[in-house]
Amino acid sequence: MAPFNSRPQRRPYVVAHTAVALDGATTGFAPDTERFYALAATWREDITLAGADTILAQEKALASAPRPGPAADGPLLAVVDARRRIRQWDALREVGHWSGVIALYAESTPARPPGSSVPELVTGTDRVDLAEAIDTLGRNEGAEVVRVDSGGSLTGALLSAGLLDEVSLLVHPCLAGATGGHQWYGSASHSAHTLELIANETFDDGLVWLRYRVA
Ligand SMILES: NC(=O)c1ccc[n+]([C@@H]2O[C@H](COP(=O)([O-])OP(=O)(O)OC[C@H]3O[C@@H](n4cnc5c(N)ncnc54)[C@H](OP(=O)(O)O)[C@@H]3O)[C@@H](O)[C@H]2O)c1
Structure with a gap:
């Protein structure tokens, strides 16, 4: 058994x-x-699963949006970002829609700056392995x-x-x-x-x- x-x-x-x-x-x-x-x-x-381009399209609005802080009962924001193009993680975390953020990276994702505090999940080689990422989020986050x-x-x-x-x-x-x-x-x-x-x-x-x- x-x-x-x-x-x-x-x-x-x-x-x-x-x-x-x-x-x-x-x-x-x-x-x-x-x-x-x-x-x-x-x-x-x-979990809100967003593409990097979707988040980048909101960059300008996000920069000037109020930041009430994380929404305790809100979903987690997971962004597929194999090329590490997203920079506004703090704003995303604090804009009041999500309880937290997680970057979905691949093995090929450019190195993160030292001391980066962005939670991350690495799957796939050149691109994020979407199946593995969703499975892991389900398991780790109870989603x-x-x-x-x-x-x-x-x-x-x-x-x-x-x-x-x-x-x-x-x-x-x-x-x-x-x-x-x-x-x-x-x-x-x-x-x-x-x-x-x-x-x-x-x-x-x-x-x-x-x-x-x-x-
Ligand atoms: N009308 C609506 O409801 C709506 C909703 C959202 C967004 N939008 C608009 O749509 C535009 C953005 O949409 P988009 O289609 O360009 O991009 P997107 O939906 O945001 O998706 C882009 C992301 O998908 C990833 N991706 C694509 N194929 C993949 C694959 N086979 N394996 C792993 N990852 C993969 C890319 O990965 P990489 O990082 O590897 O490139 C990239 O991060 C913006 O203009 C936004 O304003 C409209």
């Missing part, structure tokens, strides 16, 4: 919640952020739910690797067209997965919320 502590642990439930235009773009239009974050609270995630914050690149990588359980799209009644350079599915293959509709809701302002289970 296997010893009690060697039981396989269930991987956390992973959901990517994204604001999109009708053409699937995640940029190049003005999302309803109030509605977006209100709906994001649905999952009460233990059951991970919400992905991505403009498409990270979501696509997770989708391709079979690591997404749910896709949530808040569809805006507009087209981003040429101004939207990112699609919510990144470079994921069009035929790799079946998406099963599990919920939908229409709001007065023309927004439609679609939730799909990834089969």
